[in-house]
Amino acid sequence: MQQAGPEGARRQWLIAATGAVGGVGLLATAWPFVDSMELSARALAVGGPVVVDVSDLAPGQLRTVPWRGKPVWVMRRTPEMVRALQQPNPGLADPLSKASEQPPACANATRSERPDLFVAVGVCTHLGCTPVLRLDDPAINAELHAPGGFLCPCHGSRFDLAGRVVKNVPAPTNLEIPEYRFLSDTSVQIG
Missing domain, CATH: 2.102.10.10 (Rieske [2Fe-2S] iron-sulphur domain)
Structure with a gap:
């Protein structure tokens, strides 16, 4: 059920904006964890x-x-x-x-x-x-x-x-x- 008019468009824009901000926040939170899985320069040099x-x-x-x-x-x-x-x-x-x-x-x-x-x-x-x-x-x-x-x-x-x-x-x-x-x-x- 879609709402017509300016209220429906505004609601859709808010849902999209909230999803985008949440996605960016998730990436910002996950980045340090993913980055820590890479070998350090010291570990690479050991071998x-x-x-x-x-x-x-x-x-x-x-x-x-x-x-x-x-x-x-x-x-x-x-x-x-x-x-x-x-x-x-x-x-x-x-x-x-x-x-x-x-x-x-x-x-x-x-x-x-x-x-x-x-x-x-x-x-x-x-x-x-x-x-x-x-x-x-x-x-x-x-x-x-x-x-x-x-x-x-x-x-x-x-x-x-x-x-x-x-x-x-x-x-x-x-x-x-x-x-x-x-x-x-x-x-x-x-x-």
Whole structure:
């Protein structure tokens, strides 16, 4: 039943205006909720690649950078460290890294694209603790036949300077090597 005349037109206009204002109010109320569902710039950056400048990394120095919520190590090895890694070591559980996670280009004795630069996820493969670099520990040096290694403080797992695990320790596999590439001689992109 439609009303004729100016009263009916006015009523229709009021109904349309009220509906429009209500719709705008609903959108204004819903917008913050919808907007909060988008990933923040920080969340987007967590999964993205990380570029590391290695120009100022001294031989024997280790730098830790965050990537995907994990610590990633970038270490410049000395020539002595590289020579030691290339020697056979019967004390390693997986010396050829057959059961390890690493890019194909890192399937070698140094587990790296360039022998002098080592990139690895700094998380023990046993229970997820962060191993520490020990360059001055005589026991580790003797066991690994190298000038240093990584020691997991939680349960005593030991890794050489290529992240290869020693036999008879809790860690089941070598440290993970993430995907990475060299953008130049002085910068590495992880991820």
